[in-house]
Amino acid sequence: MTKQPVLHGPRHILLRYLSVSLFSRTAICCGILIALMELLALLDQMTPILRRHLGITGVLTYMILHLPAMMQTALPLSVLIGALLMLTQMTISSEVAILRASGLSPVGFLRLIVPATLAIGLLGIVLEDQITPRTELALASWWNRTDPHPEEGHAFWFHVPRGQASTCGMPVTNQSTASELAHVGYVTHAGHEAWEIDLYDRDSSGRLLRTLHADHADHNSTKGWTLHDIRCTAVSFADLNATAEDDTAPEARWINPFGPADMLRLSLDSSPLSSGMILDALHGRIATNLTPGYLRASLFERFLRPLSLVVMLLLAMPVIYIPPRTGLRSWLPVWCLGTGLLFIIVQGMFRAMGNAGLLPAPVATVPGLIIFTLAAGTALLRNEDK
CATH class of the missing domain: 2.60.450 (lipopolysaccharide transport protein A fold)
Incomplete structure (x- = not known):
């Protein structure tokens, strides 16, 4: 007898469905956050732009050149909110219950979402390492050329x-x-x-x-x-x-x-640097006003970006345990969102101590990931035992 091949089609379809769902919701959340940040930035910069007689062209130039930096800032929170929206909707519509009844465990469910999260994290690395330093320098160059009073500069x-x-x-x-x-x-x-x-x-x-x-x-x-x-x-x-x-x-x-x-x-008060420029600055080959501790912590945090987004995904996972009848009346998504915001704050505190030289770069970036990964894992295990 010949052995029949195992069909992996359904799993691939599910992987594609979850990946597209996460990508789309993350993109929508990122767009909304960027629009809000652009609006706030323009409220602050609109007067200088108009005083320089740059008009609508100046407004569009500022928005386009500042867009990568804002996208980089909005990406972690967008992943958290996008994952919460996707998982909450799937739970309320009983999709999660159907998948679990078909034999898919929470760990298996998580494994299907992690590739999309890592892909977003890699996009964040490229954005932060290659695109943002160039656009922010181009923005600073344009802003300096059009400044009518450069003697008031830094x-x-x-x-x-x-x-x-x-x-x-x-x-x-x-x-x-x-x-x-x-x-x-x-x-x-x-x-x-x-x-x-x-x-x-x-x-x-x-x-x-x-x-x-x-x-x-x-x-x-x-x-x-x-x-x-x-x-x-x-x-x-x-x-x-x-x-x-x-x-x-x-x-x-x-x-x-x-x-x-x-x-x-x-x-500039602060200017984004690529990883190559950070290494050159640490070896004294380019000028910088940033401390070595800040540069090392930036390098570690940059390449740990995909893992930090996976932690965000883990913090959103408990919403799959919302009872379908409870629906949107459950406070669990709010608690998950609050925990994600706490993770961002704690990471910022560790990073600040690393920038000040109080902690080595690995200690300023890794412990927060470990602490919240263990906390999210504990929450998932406790809900699974109930």
């Missing part, structure tokens, strides 16, 4: 990596031991011009060698940075006595490895 500090310092554009005896601390008042032309620049050159022991003030600097794709209207003070040490010599120059080259995009990024 001042910032940064450190030129050791061995790449310009030493105020003047020759030194051992440049490889020099480092440079820079302060920029504001930037214009999307980071291609910097104003009110103060540079502080130091030796390998941190002792001040010279200071420089330049009214402004501009960037050329071939020449790099050029300082203009320079006033430099050199400090020399001899017999434990420090002497200072002043000098001026119309212009000098600024050997600065950071380009206009880095200057623009530094002028």
